[in-house]
Amino acid sequence: MRKYIFPLIVVFFLLLSCKNNQNYDFENNIIPKPASLEVKEGGIEIKDKLFLVLNDNSQDANRIKDFVLKYLKPLNIKLVDEVNKEGVNIIIEKNGEGNDESYTLDISEEGIRITSPTYKGAFWGVQTLRQILPPELEAGERPKSVQLSYMKIEDEPRFKYRGMHLDVCRHFFTVGEVKTYIDMLAMHKFNTFHWHLTEDQGWRIEIKAFPKLTEIGSQRDETVVKKNWGEYDGIQYGGYYTQEEIKEIVKYAEDRFITVIPEIEMPGHSLAALAAYPELGCTGGPYEVGKTWGVFDDVYCAGNEQTFLFLETVIDEVCDMFPNSPYIHIGGDECPKTRWETCPKCQQRMIDEGLYDEHELQSYFVQRMEKYINSKGKEIIGWDEILEGGLAPNATVMSWRGEEGGIAAAQQHHDAIMTPGGYCYFDHYQSEDQENEPFAIGGFTNCEKIYGLNPVPESLSEEEAQHIIGVQANVWTEYILDLPHIQYMVLPRMAAMSEVAWTTNRDNDYSAFKQKLQFMFTRYDKAGYNYAEHELEKE
Template identity: 55%
Template sequence: MVRTFLVFFVLLSSFMFAQNKLNVIPYPQKVEFLKGEFIIPEKFILDKNLSKPEREYYKRYLGEFFTLTYGAKEELHLVQALFPPSIVPLSKEQEQENYTIEISSRNITIKAYTDQGRFWALQTLIQILKQYKPVGKIPAMKIEDHPKFAWRGMHLDVCRHFFTVDEVKQYIDYLAMYKLNTFHWHLTDDQGWRIEIKKYPKLTQIGSKRKESMIGAYVDNTFDGKPYGPYFYTQEQIKEVVKYATERHITVVPEIEMPGHALAALSAYPELACTKGPFESATKWGVFDDVFCPKDETFTFLENVLDEVMKLFPSQYIHIGGDECPKTRWKECAHCQALIKKNNLKDEHGLQSYFIQRIEKYINSKGRKIIGWDEILEGGLAPNAAVMSWTGVNGGIEAAKAKHFAVMTPGSYCYFDHYQGDPQSEPNAFGGFTPLDKVYSYNPIPEELNADQAQYILGVQANLWTEYILDFKQVEYMIFPRLMALSEVGWGTSDPKNYKDFENRVISHFKILDKMNVNYAKSIYNISGKVIPSNNGIAYELSTSQNPNGIRYTLDGTVPTINSKNYQAPVSIPNSLTVKSAYFEGGQLKSAVSSQDFIVSKSTGKKITLEQQPSENYSFGGAFTLVDGIIGNVKKLGKTWLGFQGKDVVATIDFGQKTDFSEIYFNTLENKGSWIHLAKSAKIYVSDDNKNFKIIKEIGKEDIQNAKGKIQLKLGKQNARYLKIMIENAGIIPSGNPGADSKAWLFVDEIGVN
């Protein structure tokens, strides 16, 4: 039934955007400006027939703008109207969230099919009020709006670091502000079990704490020596959060990890493992070999856990993880091997599929569905499962083509634990480089899908893993402003061609976040540097979200001042030097000082090709990153490294003419906890025609290990136009290492030649 809500306001809202452009995020599907304007009255009169919960709801969200009073329909200048025709035919889900706002000279009318639609309309209206507050009037307009995607989600990991009920509620409020409708709550992992299960009290007595925590960069391998926990949510607290989210029309999807990421659970109930233990909650980050053993007592345990979980969470989907499950223990386990044989499974990947399908059958029997990370595709997808595609887009493509629903959350666009600005000037993060404009550029519908297959893409989600996020202020820093870009992508109104318009709206919303005391990242104010080819060498292109005339820079390593060189065009880098840059406004420093060291060699800026491309998560700058004059920071795997999973690096450098050289250098990383291994070998070749190559140097695993990945090779006197380097990936990770039996990562930074 159509529900019509009329509102007569005392408004207060911010400056009109240029040319009647609303400062609304996500931007509505259709905005039509009309003649006239709505003058803000002194009192805001609500329908006296509103229920008590509705009155409280309006008081909470509109009370900051005006004094609320209640009156009869006549006082409201009620306009009777049918819900207007939709812009496009709507699905049932879209109809649930559809709304219109009509602002005339007499009143403001909200129309919606459901309370959820009205709630989203209210979020839009609040943003309009804040925009037009200073001028005291709003231009007449009509907004017709609905989301494109049914699933618009944000994830929060509370296992690596824990957040209080009040902080989780605040997180949910942030989602509601920007019309995200799904909260994915990651409640169990190796480092902590965070949900009370009454049948298994040791899960929280033992599994909710760890003896210490890793701190700093992973490669430092340092720990704080401080016990962490016990931290968990009681079932009453869970109910409180779910109720809070429901009132904001947000679905809470719980995640109970299986069969991997189970160390915290095994620390409490070691009999559920393939070996005897003892186990303890992980103190390091990464992936661990000890996982749930697929035996009857394990399934009984998990079914009992899920029974309690499903009573607490009314969501249609229950997330069962399914990611990063090493098969080491299963390979060595007599029971697992017998189970593989008994069920005619191909291998341990087939056993993972058996595990997931058995859990799915149980959850389906309770009227629910499972969703899991894309590794649940291993060995065959469970019949009714949905896939959360994180390792890239292929998992979502495979699921959709098989007529399974998928939520797109590829790490390269949707992992908010990645750096969002220059890693050198950002707090320590997991790695990767996902700035605001990249999030905004994402299209959740892969090009490989036809129209029928695309219907299986439920939507989009961003994930916040918290290994390097110690408190809630840092949570805020990592999600804002990227959450705004995600919201517009999910709503379906993002347009990368108009990114600057979106960025201007983001900056206007910073004023809102300031009033809320939100610790948002100001990375878009900082100077962004990009190395580009220039005159057979390189140049450094600087940019900022502000007026580029405000950029000042130095080339001698000194901190720039207002009197330093004014940036006009990309800065030529003829030799090794340090560029420092900053943004000034009104004579004052307004940004962090960005610093970049360049080491120029004979390969710097030269044409380079790769036979195999890097992983999307670690591909910033593509092949050119290997000849951009920047040595990678081993503690910050941001935009200075290329990462290859299971692939060799085969790079060919074209000097442009025959060139004398006698040395080559490059770096590879070792970070086994993150599945990153040193190269297995390296071979150097030369050629004059790019067809016939001669090998001139070869080194093996022992030499690379002795050099700790920092390779510097003497080649003798060479004279050639082309140089090819083949850096061999470590291959399959051996037993006894995190991620055993999975493909190793190979990270490479700069290939320098002298």
């Protein structure tokens, strides 16, 4: 039987009435762990009169209003312009200086006050308050009792980039499912959603200049059965997002202070695009949308000017759909050079540009696209293969093949995001008992291993370490077909990663974090989230 928080809350408040706050430690159930927390004598009870005081009509202020009013609707919260002395007030203020995601949460006889230099920071303070409140609110239910002890929390994140990735190409997920995934990010204080939108097995984003990308590239004839190459299910599979749907999801994320970074793969992992426009490949095709997983030899032709005109037009439309993203992720990984080695156009390009080999040709490709993307006011991120042949001048490296790519980038004074596969690939098994787990790609990455990740390699100097700007977990969906399966693979591993990404001084003892997870499981239950139970302490 799962442990539920309500009996513990009852016990706590009985103890609170006896002026003994030492029997309940909020620091042990807030994930990620805040920088500082002081519990004080006394407390408040929320009964029938709860007020939100936020007298600001700016866009960011309205985002917080909408979230708080919806979440606390079961408590009959009302928006007011000034403090109402007849009830409990939640006062949200933009005030002070410092890290723009920092916040202070102060619960006292005056009510609940959240302050931050920005409303983005205040929103993370709201997420902390959310974990202090009873979990029934996750289900839209009114708790029987809401009592909070006086406390003061001062908090800020360790990293400015805290990301979760989702591959919607191997398998497609609806607008509603993606929104639910974004809700999960907000709960855990992730501020970046990396949206993998194009791939060999499917092109998922509408580009109006090239309608065949979705007419042809979004559909595959059938899909390989598990890892049985040569055995297919015989079922056509596909789906894509219209531009209006893309904008809807971007707004939904931004309303939760989450930046969406689109990934448009190049020069490899491009088979779906080539199936739609075969003239962009080295052989001219015919090509078909990938039916199996893995890496394919057919990639964009680096010697064909039409390739760059195509990609620049795609980028134009992508930038319009993601106006506030500082980055475009261009992939850059797993690009075989087989076709380039025998392609007359690619070989001529190498001669014309004075390139030594096909690795330098890939670097030429990436740098050329980076220059264009920079002209649109954005920077590029690429997987660590973009280091090969020379790194583009302003590129950020996403280090997935271990920490070496991040080290190399930082030593060259480039920003890096750490996402080493052994720690950050959430498509791996969570248990060594694989026969009793949903089918997965392989590997073994459990919560404890993730919790032990140090994203900043010890080999870096203090100056170089400043270029490690964050950490990200990735969800590749070759074998993940629906939202409950995503949730199972992500939760509670997302909680462990959130502490890695946010908390500067983590507990060395994993068992303390595991105890916090027991409270989080109750919250997941009420939110209706599916999750793996390996860390659940059962009676």
